[in-house]
Amino acid sequence: MDLYEFYQSTDLSNMPACRLLTNFLQVLRKQVRPWLEKVTNLKLDYVSASCSMYTCGDYLLVHDDLLKDRQVAFIYYLSPWEGAEEWSESQGGCLEIFGSDDQCFPQFPVQRKIAPKDNQFAFFKVGSRSFHQVGEVTTFDYPRLTINGWFHGETNEAFVADSLRAFPRLNYLQPDSLNKPPLGLFLNNVYLKSATRRSIQKRIEENSEICLYEFFKREKFELARSQLLADSNTLKWRRQGPANAHNYEVLDLTTAKGTILELLQLFRSHAMFDLLRDFTDLDLSGADAQSPKCSVELQRWSHGNYTVLGDGLASEENTLDLVYYLNAAEGAAVITYLSPDAEMPAAKAPADNRRSDYDGEDEDDSVLLTITPVDNALNIVYRCEGTTKFTKYVSRNTPLEKGPVFVISCSYKE
Numbered sequence: 389m390d391l392y393e394f395y396q397s398t399d400l401s402n403m404p405a406c407r408l409l410t411n412f413l414q415v416l417r418k419q420v421r422p423w424l425e426k427v428t429n430l431k432l433d434y435v436s437a438s439c440s441m442y443t444c445g446d447y448l449l450v451h452d453d454l455l456k457d458r459q460v461a462f463i464y465y466l467s468p469w470e471g472a473e474e475w476s477e478s479q480g481g482c483l484e485i486f487g488s489d490d491q492c493f494p495q496f497p498v499q500r501k502i503a504p505k506d507n508q509f510a511f512f513k514v515g516s517r518s519f520h521q522v523g524e525v526t527t528f529d530y531p532r533l534t535i536n537g538w539f540h541g542e543t544n545e546a547f548v549a550d551s552l553r554a555f556p557r558l559n560y561l562q563p564d565s566l567n568k569p570p571l572g573l574f575l576n577n578v579y580l581k582s583a584t585r586r587s588i589q590k591r592i593e594e595n596s597e598i599c600l601y602e603f604f605k606r607e608k609f610e611l612a613r614s615q616l617l618a619d620s621n622t623l624k625w626r627r628q629g630p631a632n633a634h635n636y637e638v639l640d641l642t643t644a645k646g647t648i649l650e651l652l653q654l655f656r657s658h659a660m661f662d663l664l665r666d667f668t669d670l671d672l673s674g675a676d677a678q679s680p681k682c683s684v685e686l687q688r689w690s691h692g693n694y695t696v697l698g699d700g701l702a703s704e705e706n707t708l709d710l711v712y713y714l715n716a717a718e719g720a721a722v723i724t725y726l727s728p729d730a731e732m733p734a735a736k737a738p739a740d741n742r743r744s745d746y747d748g749e750d751e752d753d754s755v756l757l758t759i760t761p762v763d764n765a766l767n768i769v770y771r772c773e774g775t776t777k778f779t780k781y782v783s784r785n786t787p788l789e790k791g792p793v794f795v796i797s798c799s800y801k802e
C-alpha cells in the first residue's frame with residue numbers, strides 16, 4: 389500500500405501455458421546465469437522472475453531489494469517496442485539509482501536515471517547500498533513493460549546487517565512555558581465548552597479518533613493559509629529524508645512568524661496540553677502527569693512526496709497524534725494507520741514482500757484508519773504501541789492547482 393502501484397504477474401515458473409515466457413525463463417537459467425556467474429564471480433543458484441506493467445501514474449518507491457539470498461537484480465525492458473519513439477525522461481518511469489551516506493541511508497538527489505528501452509537488460513548487485521526506485525510513469529503512450537527478478541545464491545550478508553539499521557525518530561520536547569497564546573483567540577468557541585469536551589472524550593474513548601471540523605476560527609485559518617502560500621522568502625523548508633523513509637518538506641521552525649508561528653506555539657503550549665487532557669483523559673497535564681512531551685512539525689506536500697513504512701515508524705509507546713490541514717486537496721497527504729501485525733515481525737520486508745495481483749488477498753484488513761484531508765479540521769488519533777502509519781505517495785494525477793498541502797503534524801505522550 390505504501391511502496392508501490394503497478395501490476396505484477398506471478399512467478400514465470402507458474403505460467404506453463406505462456407510458452408514464450410517459460411522459454412525466457414529457461415534462457416535466464418541456462419544462459420544468463422552461467423554468464424553472470426563468470427562476470428561477477430558470484431555463485432548463483434537459481435532465478436526468480438515475473439512480469440511487471442506500469443501504466444500512467446504507477447511507481448515503485450525507494451527500496452534496496454535486500455531479502456535473504458538475493459544476489460543480483462535484473463530487469464529486462466520490453467517497451468517502448470521496436471518502431472516506437474524512444475522513451476524520454478519526461479515520460480517518467482526511469483529506473484533511478486540513489487547514492488547513500490556513511491550509514492547506508494539513500495540520499496537525494498537521484499544519482500543516475502536509466503530510461504526503459506526495448507531489449508535492454510539492467511543488472512545490479514543487491515547490497516546495503518543498492519537503493520533504487522521506478523519514477524512515476526507520466527505518459528499514456530505506452531505501458532512500461534518488464535520481465536524482472538533476481539539471481540539467488542548464498543544468504544546476502546548485507547541482509548543480516550540491514551535489520552539493525554533504524555529509521556530516524558521524532559524529537560519530543562516539553563511543553564513550552566515561555567509562550568502562552570490564549571486558546572480563546574484561536575479556537576472555534578464550541579471546542580472550549582465543557583459539554584463539547586466531554587462528548588469529544590467519550591468519542592475518543594470509544595473510537596480512538598475524532599475529526600474536529602473548523603477547529604480554529606476561520607479568520608485565523610485563512611491568515612495562516614495565505615501566509616504559507618504567499619511567503620516564499622522568509623519561511624525556510626528542507627527536504628526530509630532519508631529517501632527510503634520519506635520525501636516531503638518540513639519548515640525550519642525558527643523561520644516561522646505571524647499567525648503560523650502563533651499556531652505552532654499553540655500546539656506546544658501548556659494550554660494545549662490541558663485541552664488534550666480534557667479531550668482524552670490522558671495524563672498530559674495535571675497532578676498525575678509525569679513528563680508529558682510533544683513533537684511538532686509543519687510539513688509541505690507536493691507531487692512525488694511520500695512516506696513509507698519502516699521499522700522506526702512503528703511507535704514504541706502509546707501516543708496521541710494530531711493532524712491539521714491547510715490548503716487541503718483531495719488525494720494529497722492522505723494518512724493511513726495500520727495495525728501492529730500488519731508488518732512482518734522480522735522488522736524488514738515491505739519492499740520485498742510484494743504481493744502479486746494473483747494472490748487475491750484483501751490487503752485492507754490491516755487498515756485501522758485513513759485520514760482524509762479537510763481544511764481547518766483537526767484530526768486526533770490515539771495510537772497504540774506498535775501501530776504504523778504512512779502518508780500515501782502524491783501522484784502527478786492529483787490536482788494541486790491551489791498549491792501544496794500543508795500539514796501540522798504533532799505527537800504527544802504522557
Ligand SMILES: O=C(O)CCC(=O)C(=O)O
Nearest residue numbers: 453463483520522534536
Ligand atoms: O523495473 C525496474 O526498472 C526496477 C524494478 C524493481 O526495482 C523491482 O521490481 O524491485
Ligand SMILES: [Fe+2]
Nearest residue numbers: 451452453520
Ligand atoms: Fe527493486
